[in-house]
Amino acid sequence: MTESTFELFFDANRKRLYGSFCLITGNRHEAEEIVQDAFLKMWERWDRVSRLDDPQGFLFRTAMNVFRNRARRAALAVRKLADAELRVDDLATVEDRDELVRMLRALTERQRSALVLMDYLGYGSDEAATILGIRASTVRALSTKGRTSVRQMQGGAA
Numbered sequence: 772m773t774e775s776t777f778e779l780f781f782d783a784n785r786k787r788l789y790g791s792f793c794l795i796t797g798n799r800h801e802a803e804e805i806v807q808d809a810f811l812k813m814w815e816r817w818d819r820v821s822r823l824d825d826p827q828g829f830l831f832r833t834a835m836n837v838f839r840n841r842a843r844r845a846a847l848a849v850r851k852l853a854d855a856e857l858r859v860d861d862l863a864t865v866e867d868r869d870e871l872v873r874m875l876r877a878l879t880e881r882q883r884s885a886l887v888l889m890d891y892l893g894y895g896s897d898e899a900a901t902i903l904g905i906r907a908s909t910v911r912a913l914s915t916k917g918r919t920s921v922r923q924m925q926g927g928a929a
Contacts, residue, residue, distance in 0.1 A: 777817045781810060784830055792834060805841065809834035874924045882917035885910045890918075 785806065792802035812833050813820055820826050875883050881903075888899035889910065896914075900907040 776821055777814055780813075780821075780826060780830075784827060785810070788830060788834055791831070792838065795838065801841075805834055805837050808837045812837070874921050877924060878917050878920055879913075881905075882913045882920070885913035886917040886921075889914050 788809065789802055789806045792805050793799055796802050796805065809830060813826075813830055820829055823829055875886070878886070884903055885899060888894045888902060889896065894902065896907040896910045899910045899914075903910060
C-alpha cells in the first residue's frame with residue numbers, strides 16, 4: 772500500500788512546523804496542539820489545498836491562524852474572569868455596610884472605639900490606648916469582647 776500525498780506532505784513538514792511553533796509559543800505542548808490542529812484543517816481540505824501553488828505556505832498560515840485564535844480565546848477568557856472579579860454588587864455592599872453599622876451600634880462605645888481603632892484603622896493596642904486615654908490591656912480586652920459580640924450577632928462561634 773502506498774502512502775497518500777497528504778501523508779507524504781505531513782511527513783515532509785511536521786518537524787519543521789513543530790520546531791517553528793515551539794519557538795513561537797515557547798511551549799512544546801501548545802506547539803504540538805497547534806500543529807495537530809493545523810494538519811487536521813489541512814487534511815479536511817486536502818482536495819483543494821493539494822492543488823495550491825504553495826501548500827507549505829498555506830500550512831504555516833493555517834497554523835498561525837490556529838495560534839492567533841487560541842491566543843484570542845485565552846485573552847477573552849482572562850478578560851471575562853477579570854470582569855467577573857471586578858463586578859461589585861452595590862446593593863450587597865450597602866447591605867453589608869448597614870449590617871456592620873448595626874452590629875457596631877450594639878456594642879458599648881468603648882468596645883466600638885477599640886475595634887474601629889485596631890481593626891479598621893490598624894492601630895496597635897498601645898497607640899489605641901494613647902488615643903482613648905486608657906491602658907493597652909484594656910484596649911485589647913475591649914476589642915476581644917467586641918469581636919466576640921459581633922461573631923455572636925453573626926451567628927458564629929463565640
